[in-house]
Amino acid sequence: MLVMIMTGCTDTSWNNPNPPEQPGETVYYGSFSTRLQHLDPVRSYSAEEALFIDQIYEAPYRYHFLKRPYVLEPALAKGMPEVSYLDKHLKPVPRDSSQPAYSVYIITLKPNIRYQPHPALAKDEQDNALYLFKDESSALQYKTLYDFPQSGTRELIAADFAYGIKRLADPKNKSPLLGFLSNYIVGMEDFSKTVMAQDRSGWLDLRTLPLEGVEVVDKYTLAIRIKGLYPQFRYWLAMHFFAPMPWEADRFYHNPGFQNRNMTVDWYPIGTGAFMMTRNDPNSGITLERNPNYRTDLFPSEGAPGDKEKGFLTDAGKPMPFIDRATFRLEKESLPQWSKFMQGWYDRSGDDGANISSSNFDRAFTVSGNGVDLSQEMLDRGITVSTELKPSIYYYGFNMKDPVVGGTTEAKRKLRQAISIAINTEEFLEIFANGRGQAAQGPIPPGIPGYVEGKAGINPYIYDWVDGRPQRKSVEQAKRLLAEAGYPNGRDKNTGQPLILYLDTTGGDAGPIADWRRRQFEKIGIQLEYRTSDYVRFKEKMRNGNTQMFGWGWLADYPDPENFLFLLDGSQTSENCQCDGANTSNYDNPAFNLLFQQMKAMDNSPEREALLARMVEMVRKDAPWFSGYHTKEYYLNNSWVSNVKRHGIAKDTFKYLRLDTAERSQRQVQWNTPVVWPLIAGLAGTAIIIFPAIRAYRRRQTQTINKSTSQRGNG
Incomplete structure (x- = not known):
C-alpha cells in the first residue's frame, strides 16, 4: 500500500522541488550562486546582481539581442540620442571644430510607459500618497513590501531620469560610478558637495537641488551635458545606473522605520522592465513575475548571419515576454545545481554567469582535435549548448614601477617578453580550464573594434605564424631574451645571484596551479615565490603599487576598445588619479597616453582603427601584461528552452526566452520515474x-x- 501511495497517486514526479504552478502559467526555473547585496541600480556593479536588476529596470537604451557586433538600440527612448556641441561660452559649434568644451545628449522618451504596480505609487481619492507615515509606530503592521494591500502606477517622465541621476550623484548612495561620472557630467561634483551639506536626518527631496548638467526640457525630453567629447557616453546610457527612479519611491522608502526593516530600494526595486520582483529571500530564492504594465515590446525581426537557420527568428514580431514567472533558487554548490538541471528541475545549467564546473565538464562534453562537442548523453537528452567568447581579458601583470621587472629600458622589456613567452597560456587553458579560453594577442578581446583576426593580429614578440595559426615562440628564444636582459640562465650577470620573482596572490602557494606556475618560470631558470594575503590586504597592495607581479581581469562594461585600453592609461595609475586606479600595472607611456586621449574622443573609423593598431603595438612591445586570455564559456539548455542566444554584455535577456512546458513536464516524469524495486x-x-x-x-x-x-x- 505504501508503494502504491508513493508512486501511483500523482501524475507528477514526487521529488519535484519546485512550487506548484497556476493553470496556464509559464514558469522559468533557474538558480543563482552568490547572495545578492544590492538591487539599487545606482549601487550595484555586480554581474550576478545585474541578472535580476536588468530584468526589472530599464535604461534609455539597450543592446540588440541578436546582432553581432553589439549594436545599441532605443529602449525607453524614442530614438538614439541627438548630440550637439558647445564651446566654453555655451555657443553651438560643429562636431569637427577644435575640441568642443561640451557635448549635449538630448533624449526623447516614448510616451505611455508605466511603472510596475508598487505601493509607493498608490494614491487615495484626493490623489495623495496612500502610504506616508509620520512616525514608526504608524507603520508597524507593514513588515515587508508585500504587506501593503494596495499599489499604484504612473507614467514614466523625463524628470524620473533626472531624479535617478541625482541619486547616483548622492554620496549617501555610495555609487561606484560617482567618481568616474563626475569627470564627465557637468556639475555632478558640486551637486554631491551640496547634497552632503544638507540635513540628512529625514528624506531629502533631490528635486529641490539643481544639477547643472541635467535639464528636464519637457515632459518627455531630457538633456545631459558632459565635458568635452566622449562618444562612449552613449554606452553608459544603456546601463542600469541610468535607470529612472520616481521620486515617490525615494520618499516612500524613507518612511520612519522602513530602513530598520530593510524596506529600501536596495531590497525592493521598482522599474518599468518586463518583470517585477515579488519575492526576495536572498538566502533562499527570488521570484520575478511579468510586469502587467509592460509596454508592447516585440521580438527582433533581424539578427546576425545564421540566426534564422538556428531558429532565433522564429518568434520575430511577437510581443514579449514569453514567460509569466521566473523562480530562482540559491545554489551555493555546483553539484546540487547540476543534479537538478539533469533532472529537468532547472531549465538551463546556470543563469548568473556560473560556468559549467570542471567536474561536470567531462560528462557534458567530449574534447577532440576538432574541438569541444556535446557528449552522447547530452545529445540523447536533446540538450543544446550556447557558447560565448566573452568580451573579457584575464592576465598576469608586472608592476612597471618595480625596480626588477618594471622600467622602460630595452633590457627590462626583454625580461618581460622572455617571461611572456615562457608562460604557456595555451597549456594552462588546456589543463585547468578544459580548453575554455583563447590566448590573448593584445589587450583588446574579440568582438571589440580594434581586435584583428589572423596573421595580422598576432603578437609578434610572443608568437610566430605557423601553418595558418599562431605558435608560441620557443623556450630557447625566451632564454636568449633573458640573457640579453642581463640574466643568463636565470642569474644576474653581474652578481651571479639567481633571479627570484614574486607573485602576489590570494590563492596560496600550494596546489596544482601554483606548482604549474613555478614550473613555467623554472623553464628559463627563474625562481618564482608567492606572497599570499587575504583579499583586503591584496587590494591594498594593488592600490598602493606594492606588488611585483599579480593576476587580474576585466569584463567589458560596453563594446568599445576604450573600455579596455583605459586599463593602461597613465592617468589611471593609483599615483596619478589619487584613487583606486584601474591601471594596476602602473604602465605610463606618454606616447600611449596621448594616443589614448585622441582615440577615446573619436567615433569608429579607419583613422581610429589606425590609432588602435599603434597603441596595441606599444603594449605588445612594452609587455606590461603577460599570459593573458579571453574566457570562452559554455551553457547548457534543456530541449524545451528556446531563444537562448547569449549576450556578452546585456543581462536583460529573460523576456526573450520561450518554454515548451508540455515537453518539460513529460521529460521531468521520464527522468524522475521513481526506482521502487529496492x-x-x-x-x-x-x-x-x-x-x-x-x-x-x-x-x-x-x-x-x-x-x-x-x-x-x-x-
Whole structure:
C-alpha cells in the first residue's frame, strides 16, 4: 500500500522541488550562486546582481539581442540620442571644430510607459500618497513590501531620469560610478558637495537641488551635458545606473522605520522592465513575475548571419515576454545545481554567469582535435549548448614601477617578453580550464573594434605564424631574451645571484596551479615565490603599487576598445588619479597616453582603427601584461528552452526566452520515474525475516494459553 501511495497517486514526479504552478502559467526555473547585496541600480556593479536588476529596470537604451557586433538600440527612448556641441561660452559649434568644451545628449522618451504596480505609487481619492507615515509606530503592521494591500502606477517622465541621476550623484548612495561620472557630467561634483551639506536626518527631496548638467526640457525630453567629447557616453546610457527612479519611491522608502526593516530600494526595486520582483529571500530564492504594465515590446525581426537557420527568428514580431514567472533558487554548490538541471528541475545549467564546473565538464562534453562537442548523453537528452567568447581579458601583470621587472629600458622589456613567452597560456587553458579560453594577442578581446583576426593580429614578440595559426615562440628564444636582459640562465650577470620573482596572490602557494606556475618560470631558470594575503590586504597592495607581479581581469562594461585600453592609461595609475586606479600595472607611456586621449574622443573609423593598431603595438612591445586570455564559456539548455542566444554584455535577456512546458513536464516524469524495486525488495526481505518470528511468537502464545487452560481444567 505504501508503494502504491508513493508512486501511483500523482501524475507528477514526487521529488519535484519546485512550487506548484497556476493553470496556464509559464514558469522559468533557474538558480543563482552568490547572495545578492544590492538591487539599487545606482549601487550595484555586480554581474550576478545585474541578472535580476536588468530584468526589472530599464535604461534609455539597450543592446540588440541578436546582432553581432553589439549594436545599441532605443529602449525607453524614442530614438538614439541627438548630440550637439558647445564651446566654453555655451555657443553651438560643429562636431569637427577644435575640441568642443561640451557635448549635449538630448533624449526623447516614448510616451505611455508605466511603472510596475508598487505601493509607493498608490494614491487615495484626493490623489495623495496612500502610504506616508509620520512616525514608526504608524507603520508597524507593514513588515515587508508585500504587506501593503494596495499599489499604484504612473507614467514614466523625463524628470524620473533626472531624479535617478541625482541619486547616483548622492554620496549617501555610495555609487561606484560617482567618481568616474563626475569627470564627465557637468556639475555632478558640486551637486554631491551640496547634497552632503544638507540635513540628512529625514528624506531629502533631490528635486529641490539643481544639477547643472541635467535639464528636464519637457515632459518627455531630457538633456545631459558632459565635458568635452566622449562618444562612449552613449554606452553608459544603456546601463542600469541610468535607470529612472520616481521620486515617490525615494520618499516612500524613507518612511520612519522602513530602513530598520530593510524596506529600501536596495531590497525592493521598482522599474518599468518586463518583470517585477515579488519575492526576495536572498538566502533562499527570488521570484520575478511579468510586469502587467509592460509596454508592447516585440521580438527582433533581424539578427546576425545564421540566426534564422538556428531558429532565433522564429518568434520575430511577437510581443514579449514569453514567460509569466521566473523562480530562482540559491545554489551555493555546483553539484546540487547540476543534479537538478539533469533532472529537468532547472531549465538551463546556470543563469548568473556560473560556468559549467570542471567536474561536470567531462560528462557534458567530449574534447577532440576538432574541438569541444556535446557528449552522447547530452545529445540523447536533446540538450543544446550556447557558447560565448566573452568580451573579457584575464592576465598576469608586472608592476612597471618595480625596480626588477618594471622600467622602460630595452633590457627590462626583454625580461618581460622572455617571461611572456615562457608562460604557456595555451597549456594552462588546456589543463585547468578544459580548453575554455583563447590566448590573448593584445589587450583588446574579440568582438571589440580594434581586435584583428589572423596573421595580422598576432603578437609578434610572443608568437610566430605557423601553418595558418599562431605558435608560441620557443623556450630557447625566451632564454636568449633573458640573457640579453642581463640574466643568463636565470642569474644576474653581474652578481651571479639567481633571479627570484614574486607573485602576489590570494590563492596560496600550494596546489596544482601554483606548482604549474613555478614550473613555467623554472623553464628559463627563474625562481618564482608567492606572497599570499587575504583579499583586503591584496587590494591594498594593488592600490598602493606594492606588488611585483599579480593576476587580474576585466569584463567589458560596453563594446568599445576604450573600455579596455583605459586599463593602461597613465592617468589611471593609483599615483596619478589619487584613487583606486584601474591601471594596476602602473604602465605610463606618454606616447600611449596621448594616443589614448585622441582615440577615446573619436567615433569608429579607419583613422581610429589606425590609432588602435599603434597603441596595441606599444603594449605588445612594452609587455606590461603577460599570459593573458579571453574566457570562452559554455551553457547548457534543456530541449524545451528556446531563444537562448547569449549576450556578452546585456543581462536583460529573460523576456526573450520561450518554454515548451508540455515537453518539460513529460521529460521531468521520464527522468524522475521513481526506482521502487529496492523498496519492494526491502519490504519483502523484512517480511521474510519477520514472518517466521511472528509465527514462532504466536505458536508460543498458543502453547502458553493451552497450558494455562489445561491447568485450570485439572484444577
